[in-house]
Amino acid sequence: MMYPWQGQAFRQLAGERGRLPQALLLQGPQGLGKTEFARHLAQALLCESPLPDGSPCNACVACNWFVAGNHPDFRHLGVEDEAVDEDGAGDTSPRKGSPQIGVDAVRGLAGFTTTSTHRDGLRIVLVEPAEALNVHAANALLKTLEEPRPGTLFLLVSHAPARLPATIRSRCRAVPFHPPRTPEAHEWLVQSGIANPVLFLALAGGAPLEALRLARQDSGQRAEFLRRLADPSQSLVQLSEFVARLPVPEWLGWLERWAHDLVAQKLAGETRYHVDFRDLSARVAAHADLYDLLAWERTLRDAKRLVHHPLNPRLLAESLLVPLLAMR
C-alpha cells in the first residue's frame, strides 16, 4: 500500500527498475508513511508482472507471497523482528523490547545475500528504522554495503538520518520525504474519518500518519492539560499529579510543542502546533521573557532523551514545569 502523496517518488524510483543503486536511504520526519512506501516499492520491484506505471500487480505469485509475508527474496530488519518459533515460545532473551537492531540480525543476512535468489530477481532488505541499528550492527551492515553484491537492494528507512554513521549514509542514495501539501493531507485525513484535520495536522507538524494517530488517540487530555497549564489556580503539585498519570512521551510532546508555540508567538505572532489554543498561547507569550522561553525549550529538548526511561516521571514533570509556572 502507498499513500496518495507518494505517487511521484514512487514513479521516479519504479522508473529506475534495473538501474537502482544498491542502497536507498528513505529519510524524513516520522508519520509520512516511509516504511509503507518502502514495502510498496519492494513489492513492486519483486512483482513479476508489474503494471505499466511500475505498480505491483497484486495478482502474481510474488505479490501473493509478499502480501502474506512469505516472499523468500525479501527480508525485514526491524526492532521487533524476531524469528518465529514454531512452538510460539518466542525469544525469551532479556533484551527483547529494547529498541535496537542488533548485530545478529545483520549477520543473519549472510546466507540470504550470498546464495542465489529464489525467483531469479532482486533480493531486498528493508532496515527500519535504520537509526535503531546499534554500533556493531551498523558496522556489520557497512561491510555488506562496502562489498555490494549484484542483485541486492537495501532500503533503509530513517526518521533521524543524522544519527546514522556517516559511513553508512555515504553508501546510500538519499531519498528525502517531505510532508505533503496541506490540502492533500487534509483530504486524506477527512477520508480517513477525521473530523478536525486542521488541528491534528498542525499538531503533527504536517505529517499525515502522525496526525491520524494523534486524532485517533485524542481523549481530550491534551486540551485539559493545556487549560490547567494556563490556570493560575493550579499548583505545581496538582499539575504534576495530573501529568504523572499520562505516558511520558505523550505529555512531553505536548509540552515541547507548547514551548515552540510560545516562542513562535513571541517572535512572529504565530501558533504552529496547538492551533486550537492560539489565543491562550498569545496571552501567555505576551508576558513571558523570550530568553526564559528559549532556555525552557532547550531544557525540554534535553529531557526528550530520557523519555524512554525517566527514573521518576513525577519528578521529571515537576522539574520541567517549574519554569513555566514562573512565567504565567
Place this chain on the structure above:
Amino acid sequence: MRQLVLDITPGEPPRLEDFVTGRNAEVILALRQWAEGREGERFIYLWGSPGSGKTHLLRALALHRYVACTADTRFKPDPHPLLLVDDVDRLSPEGAESLFHRFNERRDEDARLLATGPCPPGQLALLPDLATRLGWGLVLRVHALEDHEKITALETRAAQMGVRLAPDASRYILTHWARDTGSLFSLMQELNRWSLSTHRPMITVPLVREALAALQPQTNHS
C-alpha cells in the same frame, strides 16, 4: 601448536583504485595518464619514504614488467616498451650501469620507464650519470599516509581479504606496530591468517593482541 593455513586466498595484484590517495592525488593522476600513454613525459621517477606506497603503485600499473631491484639485478636489452624499476637505490654499481645502458637505449625509442627511490634523484648515491638521467622526466613525490588514511587503508585491505576489522582494532594496530604501510599490510596478512586459523570471523583488539604476542618471538627468531 598453531594451525597453518592453506594458501587459497586469492593473491590479487594491487590496483590503483585500492590505493588510499591521501595527498597523492597528483601522483595517481600522472600515473594513470602515463599508463594510458597520455602523459607527455615518457620517464617518471617517484620518490618517497619506505612504506609510502611506491611498490603498490608500480605493481598496480603492470605486473609483468616489474623489477624489484636487488644488488644482483642486471638489466639486459629488452624490446618491450614498458619498464617499471622499483628501489633503484638497491642496485649495485654494475646493476646501475646496466640500467644506465638500458636507459640510453630506451631514450631513442618510444619506450617508457618508471623508477622509484627513497629520495630525489640528485641525492641518490648512485652512478651520477644514472641519477641525472632519472631526473630528466617527471619527478614526483609520494607522500606517506596520515594516521586516519592508514586506518582507511587497513580497512580496505581487510575488506579485500574478506575479513572484518573492528574499528578499535585498527587504532590498536597503529599504536602497537610499525606504522609504515608495508609493515601494516603484512601484519594485516598475518592477522587474516590468524583469524582463519582460529576460526574467528572478525579481527578484534584481543585477536590482534594475541597475534602480536605470537608474532614477536617469532620475528626475534629469524
Place this chain on the structure above:
Amino acid sequence: MIILKTRRERLLEPLQAVIGIVERRHTLPILSNVLIESSGHELSLTATDLEVQIRTTAQIDEGAEKQSVTISARKLYDILRSLPGEASVALESKDNKLTVKAGKSRFSLQTLAGQDFPTVAATDDAGIELTLPQKTLKALLERVQYAMAQQDVRYYLNGTLFKVSGGELTLVATDGHRLSYTAEKLPQEYGNAEVILPRKSVSELIKLLSASDDPVRITLRANQAQFVFGSIDLLSKVIDGKFPDYARVIPTNYGKHLSLQRLDLLQALQRAAILSNDKIRGVRLLLSKNNLAVVCTNNEQEEAQEDLDVVYGQEAIDIGFNLTYLMDVLNHLTAETIQCSFGDANSSVLITVPGSEDRFKYVVMPMRI
C-alpha cells in the same frame, strides 16, 4: 473436505525424506510447514529452508483432486510417529484447520494456504545435465564433504564445488586448513559448468541418496542445482561467489613418500588421542628410518606414543597436525592403503590412494610445533 486417506507409513515415509530441512526457527513462519498436495492417488510433499527445497511423491489409497494445504511439518511428523504401525490416517480440511484422524484419535491443526508456500521452480536455463548411479554421487560427496567450512565469512567456502569440465566431474571442499578433492570420469563430454553447493544441500543429499545403482539426474544451472532420484526432487540454491583456485594448493612435486595401512594409522591415532590436549587436538608425527611414531601430549605432561613399522628410507620428518583433520580423511576413505607425501615441516601433506591418485587428493596443513 477430505484431502487424503491412506496407511500411516505411506505418509510417514515421504515426510521423513523432507523433514530434515524443516528448521524450528524461521524468519518466515510458513517454512515450519510442509506443503501437502494431493491429486488422486498421487501425493506430493514439499519442504524448504529457502536454500534447499525437497519435494517427494508417494502413492496413496485415496486423495482429493488438486488440493493443497500446508501444516506444521514437525507436528504432523510427531503425530504420525505416535500412531500404531498399521493405522489408517485421514486428513480433512475445514476453515483454516486440518484434522488428522486415525482410529479414535483426532488432531486439529492450524493451516496456511498452499499457494502461500514459497516453492522454487526450476529456472528456464537448461544448464548441464548428467546422470550418475546414486551410489557414485553419494561416495563422491562423502569423500569430500567433511572439509567444508562452517559459517565462514568467506561464504564461498561453506559449500562444495561441483565442477563439470569436459568428461570429468570434480568435487572440492576446503575450510582453509585442509582441502579434499575428488574427480570422476564421466561416460561422455558435457561441456563446462561450475556451482558451489551449500553445506545443507550436500548433507541432505548424502542422507537421501541410496547406495544403489539407481540413477540420479543432476542438472547444474547458473543459479540452481537440481538432483532428481527415486521419488525425490531436490532443488538447491547455489552460493554466489568464486571458489578459490584449488589447483595451486595441491602439491605436485613432493619427493618424500610414505605408504601406510589406513586402519593401522587410524587406530594408532584413536589410541594416542586419549592423551591429546582437548582444545588444540594436536598430534605429532615423527618419521624416521622404517618407523613412524605418533605422539600426543596433554596439559598434564602425559604422553601417548604409538610406533608403526613402515617402509621409509628418506630424510627424517617431525611434523604436527590437528588430529581431527587426519581422522576425518582416514574415516571417510575405504582403501586399505594410503600414501602420504611430504614437503617440509611447514608445508602441507598430500594424502592419496595408491592406484587412484588422480581421483582423490587430500591436502592438509600442519600445525607449527
